[in-house]
Amino acid sequence: MAERAIAVDLGGTNLRVALVGRDGTIPSRQSVPTPGGGPDAVIERMVALIGEIAAGAGERALPVGVAIPGPLDPATGVVAYTPNLPGWRRFPLGETLRSHLGRPARLVNDGNSAAVGEARFGAAKGCRDLVYLALGTGVGGGIITGGRLIEGSTGLAGEVGHVTVALDGGRCTCGAVGCLETFAAGWAIKRDAGLVAATAEGRRLRELAGDGPVTPALVAVAALEGDPAATRLLARAGRALGAAMGVFVNLFNPTLIVVGGGIAGLGEPLLGPAAAAVADHCFPLARAAVRIERSALGDDTALLGAAALALDA
Amino acid sequence: MAERAIAVDLGGTNLRVALVGRDGTIPSRQSVPTPGGGPDAVIERMVALIGEIAAGAGERALPVGVAIPGPLDPATGVVAYTPNLPGWRRFPLGETLRSHLGRPARLVNDGNSAAVGEARFGAAKGCRDLVYLALGTGVGGGIITGGRLIEGSTGLAGEVGHVTVALDGGRCTCGAVGCLETFAAGWAIKRDAGLVAATAEGRRLRELAGDGPVTPALVAVAALEGDPAATRLLARAGRALGAAMGVFVNLFNPTLIVVGGGIAGLGEPLLGPAAAAVADHCFPLARAAVRIERSALGDDTALLGAAALALDA
Numbered sequence: 001m002a003e004r005a006i007a008v009d010l011g012g013t014n015l016r017v018a019l020v021g022r023d024g025t026i027p028s029r030q031s032v033p034t035p036g037g038g039p040d041a042v043i044e045r046m047v048a049l050i051g052e053i054a055a056g057a058g059e060r061a062l063p064v065g066v067a068i069p070g071p072l073d074p075a076t077g078v079v080a081y082t083p084n085l086p087g088w089r090r091f092p093l094g095e096t097l098r099s100h101l102g103r104p105a106r107l108v109n110d111g112n113s114a115a116v117g118e119a120r121f122g123a124a125k126g127c128r129d130l131v132y133l134a135l136g137t138g139v140g141g142g143i144i145t146g147g148r149l150i151e152g153s154t155g156l157a158g159e160v161g162h163v164t165v166a167l168d169g170g171r172c173t174c175g176a177v178g179c180l181e182t183f184a185a186g187w188a189i190k191r192d193a194g195l196v197a198a199t200a201e202g203r204r205l206r207e208l209a210g211d212g213p214v215t216p217a218l219v220a221v222a223a224l225e226g227d228p229a230a231t232r233l234l235a236r237a238g239r240a241l242g243a244a245m246g247v248f249v250n251l252f253n254p255t256l257i258v259v260g261g262g263i264a265g266l267g268e269p270l271l272g273p274a275a276a277a278v279a280d281h282c283f284p285l286a287r288a289a290v291r292i293e294r295s296a297l298g299d300d301t302a303l304l305g306a307a308a309l310a311l312d313a
Numbered sequence: 314m315a316e317r318a319i320a321v322d323l324g325g326t327n328l329r330v331a332l333v334g335r336d337g338t339i340p341s342r343q344s345v346p347t348p349g350g351g352p353d354a355v356i357e358r359m360v361a362l363i364g365e366i367a368a369g370a371g372e373r374a375l376p377v378g379v380a381i382p383g384p385l386d387p388a389t390g391v392v393a394y395t396p397n398l399p400g401w402r403r404f405p406l407g408e409t410l411r412s413h414l415g416r417p418a419r420l421v422n423d424g425n426s427a428a429v430g431e432a433r434f435g436a437a438k439g440c441r442d443l444v445y446l447a448l449g450t451g452v453g454g455g456i457i458t459g460g461r462l463i464e465g466s467t468g469l470a471g472e473v474g475h476v477t478v479a480l481d482g483g484r485c486t487c488g489a490v491g492c493l494e495t496f497a498a499g500w501a502i503k504r505d506a507g508l509v510a511a512t513a514e515g516r517r518l519r520e521l522a523g524d525g526p527v528t529p530a531l532v533a534v535a536a537l538e539g540d541p542a543a544t545r546l547l548a549r550a551g552r553a554l555g556a557a558m559g560v561f562v563n564l565f566n567p568t569l570i571v572v573g574g575g576i577a578g579l580g581e582p583l584l585g586p587a588a589a590a591v592a593d594h595c596f597p598l599a600r601a602a603v604r605i606e607r608s609a610l611g612d613d614t615a616l617l618g619a620a621a622l623a624l625d626a
Binding site for chain 2: 071080128129143145146148150151152153154155156157158159160162163164165166167168169174175176177178239240243244246247250251252253254255280281282283284285286289
């Protein structure tokens with residue numbers, strides 16, 4: 001049984017490769033801007049970095065886990081598409097990596113990978129039933145139940161940002177209607193903030209933004225100062241987040257919901273109303289069994305999850 | 314490995330006990346009205362029937378599975394409460410049965426049990442990723458992912474009728490807000506039908522009901538005749554059902570959603586709009602992987618699931 005794995009986190013901005021120990025330590029790592037120009041350039045660089053890390057570790061055949069920013073089928077290794085990377089539609093990444101590496105790699109969606117990272121090394125260490133929510137520009141995450149990652153029949157499960165909380169809500173980036181993401185994603189909060197800032201009660205938001213956009217972080221600053229419009233704006237997003245958490249509590253009866261990503265950093269003005277709203281959307285007994293916590297792993301969550309899955313494979 | 318099990322389905326109306334083969338056949342069964350007066354009377358009768366069935370089978374130590382109409386913790390055997398049976402709050406059924414039977418029984422919530430029954434013997438036979446929805450007076454069901462029943466950290470998972478689909482919706486029997494059940498349960502459709510029947514466009518519903526209540530079945534009859542009010546009423550319930558199915562598709566990426574229970578019998582006026590609405594509430598790729606089917610097991614779904622779980626234990 002391998003004691004170390006090589007983990008890859010392929011992001012829209014950076015390609016990161018690391019040596020990860022079974023205990024979650026990261027003895028070495030490399031990070032480069034994700035090469036443009038489609039899968040071939042990315043894979044060439046990825047394979048080179050894996051080779052460098054393996055050489056440094058003095059072991060050629062370490063297990064490899066790769067976190068991908070989009071849906072993929074772990075059984076076939078085919079990436080369905082990657083919203084933030086061009087050219088990856090129906091791309092046979094599993095086959096391609098196997099031919100380059102001479103052995104299979106464990107592929108996983110990055111939200112799912114992050115859930116595994118949290119369960120193995122993070123806020124949810126040792127936890128067998130948890131939901132991980134990554135609140136960023138979009139809303140991603142993953143679900144672990146009975147100690148196992150939910151991947152679904154074709155690897156598309158765990159889309160926790162795309163649960164309908166408003167039957168007649170707004171249109172989402174995914175094409176569907178009323179998703180959690182349409183309330184609590186960075187893009188949704190920014191859109192709402194721009195609209196509110198343009199009104200009579202948007203004075204403080206306009207002052208804070210100056211010539212720039214009204215970012216979610218600025219809305220949180222205004223809310224913490226007591227600005228009523230900013231407070232209401234984040235409370236509405238928080239209520240939707242709480243409703244979704246209630247859905248997860250009733251479906252999974254988890255011991256932990258872990259909230260990560262930049263938007264979780266908005267803190268109390270968002271997460272307070274979310275925590276309060278949960279009670280209106282789930283059974284009291286199941287709610288009594290769950291805690292809601294902030295992620296403690298930062299940017300390494302998906303990387304660590306990919307390593308854990310590679311070590312388990 | 315046992316080839317047969319004794320399954321118990323404790324319902325609010327009937328207590329049913331059956332001998333079930335590994336292939337889903339039911340060589341013998343008994344059904345009696347559920348005794349009133351609390352757990353002791355029920356358990357006495359249940360144990361007696363288990364004994365009769367075991368004697369008839371010529372085997373004393375067959376595994377026993379019991380489906381319970383309420384949440385329970387399979388690890389501790391404690392029934393949290395049973396909405397339709399008095400006196401079962403925090404009742405240690407596992408311990409009590411063990412002392413009567415001389416061996417442990419596998420306890421399971423009846424919605425979860427029905428999901429297992431469908432996966433093992435029903436519409437979803439052989440399916441590893443499915444959601445079962447029991448549309449009755451309330452909405453129950455269960456979830457199987459990767460071949461395993463989701464029970465959660467304290468046995469409360471799988472409450473598929475109590476997912477919020479309307480952030481600001483109506484109050485549910487569970488105390489929460491905007492659950493699927495507030496739209497698509499028998500009680501909700503009946504309540505809505507009563508309100509609509511009292512209006513100017515409720516003439517046909519009033520005619521069909523005569524001196525009785527406007528039941529969901531009568532609404533379906535009116536809708537199939539083309540009555541506009543009845544059609545819209547069931548279409549609205551169907552849209553909420555479709556939104557919830559979309560949520561399940563995005564979270565579980567199942568190959569099958571099985572719909573059972575009396576309300577599923579309303580047919581096309583409810584299930585047509587539901588199937589159409591799914592597309593507005595999930596990713597196209599995940600939707601392409603799922604079929605929606607009616608249950609074929611009828612009343613035996615939970616009984617068969619309890620047997621399957623007992624045989625697996």
